[in-house]
Amino acid sequence: MTNIEVPKELREEAKQHDMYLHPIDKDTYELFFGPQHMATENFSIILKMDGNRIERAIVNPGFLHRGFEKLAEQRPYFTNIALILRICVPESDVPENIYSMAVDEIVGWEVPERAQWIRTVVLEMARMSAWMFWIMGFGNEIGLYTAGQWAAAYRERFMRLFEELTGGRVYHIYTVPGGVRRDIPGDKWLRQLRDTVEYLKGKMKDFDEILFDNYIMFERTEGVGVMDRKFALKHAVTGPNLRATGVPYDVRKDDPYLYYPELEFEVPVLKEGDSLARVLVRRYEMEQDLYILEQLLDMGPPSGPYMVKDARLKALPRFKPPKGDAYAHVESTKGDFGVYVVSDGTHKPYRAHFRGPSQSHGVTVLEELLKGARLADVPVILKTLDNCPPDIDR
Amino acid sequence: MSEMKEMRNENDGVISYELQEFKLFEPLFKWARKKSLWIVAFCTGCGGIEMPPLATARYDFERFGIMPNPAPRMGDLFLITGYVTPKTLKRIIITYEMMQDPKYILAHGSCPINGGVYWDSYNVVKQLDKYIPIDVAIAGCMPRAEAVMDGIMEIMRKIEDGTADGWKRYRENYEYYRKNQDELFGEGWREKDARRWLAWI
Amino acid sequence: MDMNEKKVEEKVENAQPVEETRPELPDTKEGRLVREIVEKAPYAEGSVRRERRVEFRVPAERIHEFLELASEKFEMLMQISTVDWLKEKEFELVYQLWSVSEGIHAFVRTRIPRDDAKLPTVMDIWPVAETYEREAHEFFGIIFEGNPRLGPFILEPREYEKHPLRKDFNTIGYVKVIYGEDFDRYDESKTNYVI
């Protein structure tokens, strides 16, 4: 199809950088999938195609690289909260929380019960709104716009609640080391949250009918992008993608944090490991998340302060934790989101290294799963892996 | 900025990029342009997350005839949703040049204005207006959906009174923009990279 | 409040000597796991940091051997974190491992000199290491022998050559050179940058 004339020296250079593919014979051609594309967000995959089949895929990330880790080294501990939450846009509470947890561990703070409860609620709300966002993305990519539109509208309910709790719609800057920034607004907010949970519980039926029980959705996803258990472990696949291959690993159960040890919930596991299994695992998790939120609301917020009492918090810009390092991770909707924070005793972190789940899902796993797939499967695989480009780029 | 003014003075009266073909229907076209802005679906930064709420039930910008379109050739409105890295900027410039006149750019958030929170980042473009012409910029990080709607209304107003002339500025001051782009990316980046993305042109 | 602070400091002070004297490993699942691995690999130092967190220190030349051994217990490689210790002229690489079967997170630390940063790749053990190594190579300039895809990955070639996450990379200076000097983050005397 498109034969590209590339000068020899450029070809050599490209080979060196391994960024571009070149047609080797007449039957194959290269296709730039993204970044200006509806399915990929700001992320590019270079596909070497043979007709409608993909022979080889090369992921080209980096469009969203802002050098967070460098910037975090240049800012004080508490200022960093306003920065690092931008790593994971649909679920901005996750980076806040892991960073706060890691700093808590370095300092040795015991976060008050009430703050832990609030953090758990915020994380679960973030998970729920991210699920809604995922339904939207998945629906749009397989061509079912109705489900997506509904889901995005339901997400707005959580956005409103977040706005009332934290003051921000998307970026909340709410969880800080030692607790949370402010208390819950009052019982009315809790009632609204309960209403929203009840409302969404009713709406899950609609989603089942239109999306999760849809014959064509099954056709599109069944047997597409299959990975087995061993492959998944070797490629550090986490979250729902790993659970779809039969490994019941959930950070909330296996490395419990915050309020989760006191909550009852199940970890849904399927064995097939294809896109359909990944979709259905997510479907079951939504139910579990709603159930968790309900339990948390039944417990009610424990009384007490929402912030650690510490003299050092009086002068925040000069706040200095002791020397040390810590690794904290939580279960986000995309998988295991972790951070490794190193402190050298000054008022800025010496190193903060983030581990986004898409670092494994979006590069090696994606490249492997795309081999031999059809072009129409690319969005399906991308979305069922729940690839989030800023995780890779940071 | 002073450089730019000089360029404009030089070009004044020499080249005019008015639409000559259908002068009679121009008011009609202006109205149509205002009422039907198609957005190029290019999610360039974190502001892309406010696009779905805008397109769905709560805000619903399709009321005003705005809809996302996957093909840049048909697009009118380029939303720069957030910070721009040099790697993205290359693609933005190419996509912008693929769009057909008249075309408008709405910069979304503080980052395209002066870098925002990434003011000291080595990989974020600080002042986007140096590389491509921006018609309306919305401050804030991140701007609420209402603010984006307000920005779009502002673009509509500017289209109506003819001041949304970024595309004309780009043509008139092409050398200025080209110089800035080449300074950032190095000479010959078009031949080297862009040629490969758009092999068929 | 003062009490609290003192406690914390005490904790920190107490924590330091404990690690150095290599005490008996506690009889928990973490302790048993560390003992089992250290017995097989006597060159490594192992310790338990807290519940579900263990730590190993391994010399750089035996890192591949050790990780191969550890991969039996720790199925997943979560991340390879690099810390640039500029004063000591060393890179510290922390292989973050996770054991799905045991539920334990392990830090495997190794140090390599800064001017001759070379390590064998662990792609053969965990294929996902390819991405982590590409990243570490890109931002720090560490060469992983055996990884075929080292090169510009996230960054463009120009930034890639600078290895921007190294501690001696001057971000603000670089930004001024590339994007021009029109910043507005000065303090009132217009001499210092304010963060």
Added chain:
Amino acid sequence: MIDWKLVLEVIGILIYATFMGFIFMGIERKAMARIQRRVGPPIYQPIIDTLKLLGKKESVSHGFIYDFGPVFAMGASIAALLFIPIANFQLFSSNADLIVVAYLLEIPMLGIMLGAMSSGNPYSALGVQRGLLTMVAMQLPYGLALIALIQHWGTFKLSEIVALQQTQGWSILVPALFVAMIVFDIVFQAMLGLEPFDIVSAPAEISMGPMVEYGGKHAALLFTQHAIQLFAETAFFAVLFLGGASNLLELLIKQIAVLFIAIFVASIYPRFTIDQAAKFFWKWPTILGIIAVLLTV
């Protein structure tokens, strides 16, 4: 000798069809928006879009065929429209106009393919490949549905089919033809380019497919063509299965009913991949089509 009445009628029908086609497109968008719980655009939005596209300053062409493609498509659509008995106007007529219309309605796709292919964009090429395969796949059930219809009414002439339906009841009241109608409706979804068969333009996969390189006036031409095509296709459906119409209002109501079925189906189904679509067409619609044909024997 110029038949002035005919010329006037042709122009009138064309203007009416274009306008109503745009309104149909508006209805489509509006109804979709309502299903998605939105307000949606005004109903005349496609007209504004087309005007805006016409007002664009276009600088891109990929050669003669690229420009010719949309014109070719437009011509075919107009030709198809003129053969269909729209209310009491039937402008052109032949003894086998059913076959003529049935295949004229498919030619616009070929025109778009022709233009898209010459643009050289790989996404266009993929779209063309998908479009042609869809056309091949839907021929079999499409043909079977038409055969059942022809066999039942015993004529190839559209006006006669309408007349017979007026006296003997609509086609869908005949059990065999009801089955044929289901088959035709499935094919119809693909002809309109709606889900589950919007494979040709799949925005998330090949970003608009054949249309990816078209912009400005070319796109405006394609929009107008699509409007005429939409009008012609819905009218064809109404004529074949819903008993035609004796005046424009009746026809309009039937057309909108047909359109709404298509919209409802489109809004609750995702999109097939191309190989699944081909398999699907050669399975259920074909079986149903054969049953319909056997029932009419």
